[in-house]
Amino acid sequence: MKHFFPILIAAVICCCTSCSNNTIFSDERTFDNDDWRRFSKENFDVQIKDVESCYHLCFDMWIDTTRFREQLLQLAVNMESPTGDRRMFPAYVHIREHGRWQGEMEGNLLHVKDRLRQYFFFNSKGEQHIEIEQATNRYDLYGVNRIKFHIEKAELAYPK
Numbered sequence: 001m002k003h004f005f006p007i008l009i010a011a012v013i014c015c016c017t018s019c020s021n022n023t024i025f026s027d028e029r030t031f032d033n034d035d036w037r038r039f040s041k042e043n044f045d046v047q048i049k050d051v052e053s054c055y056h057l058c059f060d061m062w063i064d065t066t067r068f069r070e071q072l073l074q075l076a077v078n079m080e081s082p083t084g085d086r087r088m089f090p091a092y093v094h095i096r097e098h099g100r101w102q103g104e105m106e107g108n109l110l111h112v113k114d115r116l117r118q119y120f121f122f123n124s125k126g127e128q129h130i131e132i133e134q135a136t137n138r139y140d141l142y143g144v145n146r147i148k149f150h151i152e153k154a155e156l157a158y159p160k
Contacts, residue, residue: 024048024055026150034064036144041078041131044149048122053153057117059093059132060148062109068143071096076135077116082126090135091116109145119154 025046059075073093080086093114094102103112122128132149134141 022153024151024153026148028146028148030146031144034067034143034145036134036141036147038134038136038139038141041133042147042149044130044132046128046130046151048125048128050153051122051125054119054121054156056115056152056154057091057120058113058150058152059091059116060111060113060150061093062106062111062145062147063095064108064143064145065101065110066143068095068110068141069138070136070141073141074135075116076133078131080129081122081124082128083124085123089117119156 025044027044029042057077061073071094073095075091075093076088077091078086078088093112093116095112096102101110103110105111130149132147134144
């Protein structure tokens with residue numbers, strides 16, 4: 001019986017910290033010298049099987065706050081479907097609001113999470129090609145250690 005309690009605690013921790021079952025895609029990119037260059041496109045190929053569902057397009061980044069200057073990170077997102085349809089849109093990641101950093105410190109890096117699009121629908125099944133690039137007015141965006149792009153299946157709650 002005294003061995004049961006630690007096993008139960010470990011199981012609860014695993015369940016609470018594991019990835020969401022709603023995540024259908026996740027990939028990270030790390031930047032040399034914590035420098036994300038403008039016009040450097042980060043490419044993600046995502047397999048979409050369900051076009052009836054909607055999704056959240058999520059973006060995480062880890063930044064060195066001693067080198068990062070922006071309050072709002074502007075991104076350019078370009079998507080191409082298997083049928084050749086293209087979608088392009090700007091997206092914004094909120095880094096600071098009213099002078100305060102958003103996110104949580106992880107070691108010496110700030111981890112910022114944001115959604116690029118909520119309740120997004122893909123228009124065709126198959127491999128979607130997604131490009132994300134920083135679209136600030138700076139050629140070198142110093143302080144960006146890594147980024148993570150992930151897609152989560154969303155639930156629409158319609159009244160019954």
